Amino acid sequence: MKFKFFDEINSTNTYLRRQLRIEEFEVIVAKKQTDGRGKRDSVWISNEGAALFSFAVADNNSELDEKITIFTGYIVYEVLKNYIKSNEKLTFKWPNDIYYENKKICGILCEKVREHIIVGIGININNTDFGMFREKAISLVEITGKIYSVQNIIEDVVSAFENEFHSLNRKWENILTVVNENNYLKDKKIVIKQNGKFLDKEYKFLRVDRRGNISLIAKGDSDELKFASLEFKVI
Numbered sequence: 001m002k003f004k005f006f007d008e009i010n011s012t013n014t015y016l017r018r019q020l021r022i023e024e025f026e027v028i029v030a031k032k033q034t035d036g037r038g039k040r041d042s043v044w045i046s047n048e049g050a051a052l053f054s055f056a057v058a059d060n061n062s063e064l065d066e067k068i069t070i071f072t073g074y075i076v077y078e079v080l081k082n083y084i085k086s087n088e089k090l091t092f093k094w095p096n097d098i099y100y101e102n103k104k105i106c107g108i109l110c111e112k113v114r115e116h117i118i119v120g121i122g123i124n125i126n127n128t129d130f131g132m133f134r135e136k137a138i139s140l141v142e143i144t145g146k147i148y149s150v151q152n153i154i155e156d157v158v159s160a161f162e163n164e165f166h167s168l169n170r171k172w173e174n175i176l177t178v179v180n181e182n183n184y185l186k187d188k189k190i191v192i193k194q195n196g197k198f199l200d201k202e203y204k205f206l207r208v209d210r211r212g213n214i215s216l217i218a219k220g221d222s223d224e225l226k227f228a229s230l231e232f233k234v235i
Helices: 012-017 064-081 140-143 150-165 168-179
Strands: 001-010 026-033 051-058 088-093 097-100 103-113 118-124 189-194 203-208 214-218 225-227 232-234
Touching: 001 051, 001 232, 012 026, 012 051, 012 118, 051 150, 051 168, 064 088, 064 097, 064 103, 064 118, 064 150, 064 168, 064 214, 150 168, 168 203
Parallel strands: 001 026
Antiparallel strands: 026 051, 051 118, 088 097, 097 103, 103 118, 189 203, 189 232, 203 214, 214 225
8 A cells, every 4th residue: 555645736536537557556645635526526625634535446347337436435434433432323325425413524436547446535534624514514523522643544444445345246235235224315305306406206215226326216106216326415
């Protein structure tokens, strides 16, 4: 495991995307990102004190694109459980976030670049300034009252990822069980967005399936719907 550190960078994912030669599991770490991104180009507040890092893995698995984000969320979830006593409040929110109660503690962005997939992770650890997202975000220090080594947590995540990555297919059913049993959307009603508008119809979360899709069912319907990508909100 090799590390490259930056005090400030536009985005650790962008840095790796621009490299002509990508080395697997070389970890790019930033104290601050000036152009942090989430899924669908949403903003990620990237202040010092957070774990902001990216690394790449070889894309030599035909199903890796479908599984990688779920797998990364599972790894971060398992690592954070070691730091949070009340870890029953820690949940996975499909497709790429980890929540504590009703607030986001981690976001993940995986991107295909040539023969690699870049895994970008942002975890709120010692940072407490979330700007406009104050009511929607939380950090480890706020949960436990303790200051942590950001470097140690990054190493924990990357080591756990690397150790389990090569057995991903074999362990996939067990990973899905953990993700579904500890899902933020469990027992919640959601509405979905289509053509720029949220629909009136309410849906219930069923599961994340083997392909990493979300399965939903509407009240009164007998057929479930599956989505690989979806904009929605909890009501």
